[in-house]
Amino acid sequence: MSVDPAIVAKIDEGYAKLQGAKDCHSLLKKYLTKEVVDNCKNKKTKLGASLLDVIQSGVANLDSGVGVYAPDAEAYTLFKPLFDPLIQDYHNGFAPNQKQPATDLGEGKTHLLPDLDPEGKYINSTRVRCGRSLEGYPFNPCLTEANYLEMEKKVKSIFTNIKDEELQGTYYPLDGMTKEVQSQLIADHFLFKEGDRFLQTANACRYWPKGRGIYHNKNKTFLVWVNEEDHLRIISMQNGGNVGQVLERLIKGVKIVQSQVPFSRDERLGWLTFCPSNLGTTVRASVHIRLPKISAKPDFKKICDGLKLQIRGIHGEHSESVGGVYDISNKARLGLTEFEAVKQMYDGIKHLIELEKKA
Ligand SMILES: Nc1ncnc2c1ncn2[C@@H]1O[C@H](COP(=O)(O)OP(=O)(O)OP(=O)(O)O)[C@@H](O)[C@H]1O
Numbered sequence: 001m002s003v004d005p006a007i008v009a010k011i012d013e014g015y016a017k018l019q020g021a022k023d024c025h026s027l028l029k030k031y032l033t034k035e036v037v038d039n040c041k042n043k044k045t046k047l048g049a050s051l052l053d054v055i056q057s058g059v060a061n062l063d064s065g066v067g068v069y070a071p072d073a074e075a076y077t078l079f080k081p082l083f084d085p086l087i088q089d090y091h092n093g094f095a096p097n098q099k100q101p102a103t104d105l106g107e108g109k110t111h112l113l114p115d116l117d118p119e120g121k122y123i124n125s126t127r128v129r130c131g132r133s134l135e136g137y138p139f140n141p142c143l144t145e146a147n148y149l150e151m152e153k154k155v156k157s158i159f160t161n162i163k164d165e166e167l168q169g170t171y172y173p174l175d176g177m178t179k180e181v182q183s184q185l186i187a188d189h190f191l192f193k194e195g196d197r198f199l200q201t202a203n204a205c206r207y208w209p210k211g212r213g214i215y216h217n218k219n220k221t222f223l224v225w226v227n228e229e230d231h232l233r234i235i236s237m238q239n240g241g242n243v244g245q246v247l248e249r250l251i252k253g254v255k256i257v258q259s260q261v262p263f264s265r266d267e268r269l270g271w272l273t274f275c276p277s278n279l280g281t282t283v284r285a286s287v288h289i290r291l292p293k294i295s296a297k298p299d300f301k302k303i304c305d306g307l308k309l310q311i312r313g314i315h316g317e318h319s320e321s322v323g324g325v326y327d328i329s330n331k332a333r334l335g336l337t338e339f340e341a342v343k344q345m346y347d348g349i350k351h352l353i354e355l356e357k358k359a
Helices: 005-020 027-031 034-040 051-060 080-090 145-160 179-187 243-258 300-306 338-358
Strands: 123-132 169-173 213-217 222-226 232-239 284-290 309-312 325-330
Touching (some): 005 034, 027 051, 034 080, 123 243, 222 243, 243 338, 284 338, 300 309, 309 338, 325 338
Antiparallel strands (some): 123 232, 123 284, 169 213
């Protein structure tokens, strides 16, 4: 199977565009060398995905942080000259000979994560999410409309089997949801946003809103996103800083969901996801936090980097802080266990609160 010359030409153009973009600091630009382009541009996965599928979002969006997506699981091995160094850079030096450790969600250990902010002075809310991909299905750019609908049907049957009283809820398909309800769910931080340009240019939004939706319990403390960036995003969240409680609920939910359908896991890369930044544990544990004194200092980002933490704005990735509230989470998700990923956020935030108190 050879790659269409028009696609090869677009890959070459993409490379040239990145090279010429002085203000582009994405990991794609850093690792898409001429050697990598020449090595990969004529390769195609069994499902027909090329290097263009991997790089097109980062080429279109020069302000990307990462800039690459895997159109299917095979892409991670076929295009490893690009993925391996990029993964190593993003995930704390996770080298090509390293393996993701076995899953440890933290069962029996959540008491080690008592409330970070019992007086409610700093933390508005806490959230822990993980992603899962249904075994046997590729990622967004390779999915057909029939795939989306079939996957949604499978996942809906998981939800109807949730018997746990706290987690029981309803699935709301995006198709048919009123704009008011959708906008309110987004504004309240429960639902994924609409029209994300990074995902759109990755070819991840075809047939939208078909097959997309959200499940949540009555209190909106346990939620599952269906077919946004990943097949599933399983989320536990609540007001305040009780990380242990949030994780406890997530563990319960993941175990129920996982007992019903098989998910794609790779020997080396752990749970497989569309974006390489989410591989491994797929865990992003975050707080919405106010740290007015230390966040005003010029070295705030450096302090967070040193604690292996990532800062985002209040409406998630690629958004700004509002009212001095930041979303701060663990950065790496690969090369450590799920519990360690949450603990990395926990220890880092504890330290930041101490610095804020002393400032
Ligand atoms: N601790 C938190 N409390 C309340 N809402 C949160 C918290 N962390 C994230 N959110 C909200 O979750 C939504 C999704 O955020 P965002 O897209 O940045 O992250 P994500 O779901 O982890 O996925 P990705 O990393 O792929 O973007 C946003 O509305 C964001 O404000």
